[in-house]
Amino acid sequence: MKHFFMALALLAGITTFAQQQITSPDKNLVLTFALSAKGEPTYELTYKKKPVIKTSKLGIETKDVASMLDGFTIDKAETATFDETWTPVWGEEKSIRNNYNELAVTLSQKAQKGRYIRIRFRVFNDGLGFRYEFPEQPELNYFVIKEERTQFALAGDHKAFWLPGDYDTQEYSTVTSKLSEVRGKMKDAVTPNQSQTPFSPTGLQTPLMMKSQDGLYINIHEAALIDYSCMSLNLDDKNMVLESWLTPDAVGNKGYMQSPFQSPWRTVIVSDKAGDILLSRLTYNLNEPTKFKDTSWIKPVKYVGVWWEMITGKSTWAYNDLTSVKLGETDYSKTKPNGKHAANNEHVKMYIDFAAQHGFDAVLVEGWNEGWEDWFGKSKDFVFDFITPYPDFNVQELHKYAESKGVKIIMHHETSGSVRNYERWMDKAYQFMADNGYNAVKSGYVGDIIPRGEYHYGQWMINHYLYAIEKAAEYKIMVNAHEAVRPTGLARTYPNLIGNEAARGTEYESFGGNNADHTTILPFTRLVGGPMDYTPGIFQTKVNAYNPENNSYIHTTLVKQLALYVTLYSPLQMAADLPETYNKHLDAFQFIKDVAVDWDQTWVLEAEPGDYITMARKAKGKDEYFIGSITDENARTATINFDFLPKGKTFTATIYADGKDADYINNPQSYKITTMKVTSKTKLKQKLATSGGCAISIK
Structure with missing residues (x-):
């Protein structure tokens, strides 16, 4: 069925079927696009057959022209595959792979003299990006956005790591709770700031990190925010649906558009491993290559x-x-x-x-x-x-x-x-x-x-x-x-x-x-x-x-x-x-x-959001490695596996560790420094104090 779709999708003028589907290169993620009976664009996303985003609506509500929410038909659906490796000027690795399968669906509103838009989806191994595109056309030139109506219908009452939705600041402490608890915790979450404008008792900011009961790590954000309002999310806590909420201007409008233009990408990063979220470069991959011919003046x-x-x-x-x-x-x-x-x-x-x-x-x-x-x-x-x-x-x-x-x-x-x-x-x-x-x-x-x-x-x-x-x-x-x-x-x-x-x-x-x-x-x-x-x-x-x-x-x-x-x-x-x-x-x-401060490669050795992270990195252009391990208010023993080191080589590791009596409240300056020989076969059990850590330099 998939091959049948891909063959048809390359043909122009497809209007006889309303469902399109593409997968990630590794086949774990499946993106499905469809039109509802009212002609509303919808999408859904699964990971290893588990629901990530249930059927969710897409569209733009406008203020001065007919809204782009329904009444659509499919004019064309085009697919493509892209695979490149690019070199960042600085970064967590010396090269980044940009590999995705793409579906671009062109939709027209016959009731609006054939006015049309395009929704472009890119499915990577680590997640999904999609955006709205508005080609230049006689029936859609200038318009004002009243609200973007992008939905993210969740598959459950996830554990979330959230900040109060605000037009002016992200300088809040992260709250960890179920989504159903957001409303009850919002008042205490909104702490004073020099400039702040919270907008809803269930408003949330992105990047929004979540963990489902069946073990999926899900992150919702946006990429390539240019000439558009920043997106927050408003939670329908009865139905567990997040909907985009744009920042308004001084008179309440949320965007002034002129075609041709495109919205920022809406992103969903997903994995069953927490460390994959930390290693995702999806946000960068959805941005354009550097605008500068000479970057020699840019240095860490x-x-x-x-x-x-x-x-x-x-x-x-x-x-x-x-x-x-x-x-x-x-x-x-x-x-x-x-x-x-x-x-x-x-x-x-x-x-x-x-x-x-x-x-x-x-x-x-x-x-x-x-x-x-x-x-x-x-x-x-x-x-x-x-x-x-x-x-x-x-x-x-x-x-x-x-x-x-x-x-x-x-x-x-x-x-x-x-x-x-x-x-x-x-x-x-x-x-x-x-x-x-x-x-x-x-x-x-x-x-x-x-x-x-x-x-x-x-x-x-x-x-x-x-x-x-x-x-x-x-x-x-x-x-x-x-x-x-x-x-x-x-x-x-x-x-x-x-x-x-x-x-x-x-x-x-x-x-x-x-x-x-x-x-x-x-x-x-x-x-x-x-x-x-x-x-x-x-x-x-x-x-x-x-x-x-x-x-x-x-x-x-x-x-x-x-x-x-x-x-x-x-x-x-x-x-x-x-x-x-x-x-x-x-x-x-x-x-x-x-x-x-610049790296050739990064490894996540262990991680759980809100609890602990242990990472290793290789210095850019040097045979030197560094490890950082941190924990929350709970003391723990980190498991540090050195299998990222080159095989057959011996290194000297300098270990900076919390002292035996270290405690972040009562004795935070207690530490000890030791050295040991390590190879790719070395495994270390390292105690971390309350809100403590371990830092290792390997040369």
Whole structure:
């Protein structure tokens, strides 16, 4: 029957049968497309004959033209097979296979003068991607989206790892519960944030990770989010149906379209092995190849920075204690410094010296520019100009000093949500960077967006984030965007996007703490779309050691902080703690110095979302391997199998382990370091403390 379909599907004008079917290359996944009796597009997905997505509707509800929900007939169904291997500029492996079977169904609405759309499905061994395509046509030119009506009808009341649906932030703690429990847990899940707009008592964000009762791991997300609103999901908790929910603009519209165009891909990653979710590259494969002919200026970065001391309250971003400033009018040279401003010449030089001594690539400096006195929580348009330093920060002098040490300085652009202002200054700001030796920028979008009424995840802002990336590329600048939309694999197309935040990072450890299971969930959720600038490496786990007024503590052991460099992938990795603290633990700090930030290959040795992860990676172009193992609040024994090593070779493994009495609350800094010879036949049982870990360097 399948061969019969494939033969017919290549013929144009098929209208006599309503069901189309394709499989993944390994035959485990089966995608079925059909039209309902009302002409509604539907699809379903199975994995090894188990239902993943039951019959679900597809369509776009429009505001100004007849909606594209029903009344369709099939004009044409075309299939294709694709198989390539491509090389990422940076990544978790040196090459990625992109292999799928494709079905493209062209549908027309006869009642709308033959108006037509195309729905394209790609089925990989690790999941499904599909999108809506709107070819140029007389009857469909400009239109406004009221809502996208893509459904994901689930086969049961799955265990889910979820964040509250919100138009402005993903900086929530992940809740683990059955989907039927979402409504009851939503109120407590919505914790305060500087900018937040929850939209529904059952609204959820993507990537949404789930586990079915019959052992399937299912992840729903999107890929290639360009010129479109970010998709969240709204749960019908009576019928266990998730439906797409787009972010609106200031007047409530959810998208302004002009044909020809195509929506982002809607993705479903599925396997009966948790580790396969971590190894999936489906999100990247659904993005276009890089736009850049020359990528030699894009390089992974390991850095330190003037940052954590301000986060903890030890130092400040602001130069003085004024409560109101106006750029161009406030003369900082005539104001009194507060004595706690961290971004000053001598202090930054100390960080540069530390980076040079220990082989780090760069130093991030925040709080270097005028305007920090009244930036936070204000709906202020002209808050920063991104080119004017405080009196105690000499851009040219520090550039020369860093250059003499072989170190770069990373620029910081906090927009305070005033995107209108950032775009006003962007060319000058990037040129200023290029003139002064900066090749990477950390941008921030804290607070409500200006233009007022726009949301962080609406179409207007999605276009801004990409504009910033493309504009930065003109100046050969790499971008690490914080408070921006969660990534959707665009780093394949724009590899200068080397970092994103878009989740609760280490900074929240100073704001009350991240849950002990937090980093055992992030690789299954947030990192599905791209790497995160999580800023690990905190050794001083009691924040009041830096600021007596802050009684927060780090919800991990010191060794788990080391393991995060392996389990939380990023080509941009920070050693986030203060140099004076690292100097007290140079033996443990050695792992951070040694660990790679770019990889040839990755293996998942064991994993269960919310519980534990053990990963191994091979350094790019080197015969060096690193292992990271982490657990949640429960102590456990990790099983580490070294069969990923080349056969017949002996290596020396340096093992950084929790001490016998280690505990993330009572004794987080207890650790031990040992060495042993290992081969591909070695197996190790390693104890992990509560919220603990193990980090292994193999050479």
